[in-house]
Amino acid sequence: xxxxxxxxxxxxxxxxxxxxxLIGMLPVDARAKQIAxxxxxxxxxxxxxxxxxxx
Numbered sequence: 833x834x835x836x837x838x839x840x841x842x843x844x845x846x847x848x849x850x851x852x853x854l855i856g857m858l859p860v861d862a863r864a865k866q867i868a869x870x871x872x873x874x875x876x877x878x879x880x881x882x883x884x885x886x887x
């Protein structure tokens with residue numbers, strides 16, 4: 833079970849990094865990028881906590 837949780841956390845982390853990179857490439861203003869980054873990070877943290885069975 834530990835290996836599958838670790839792989840799931842790693843995949844989630846990689847998806848978060850990829851989405852943050854793609855947000856950085858968008859041609860929108862800095863405030864919209866900042867809001868999008870915060871939303872992605874919050875969703876990622878909640879997802880990782882779910883894998884660690886906190887929720």
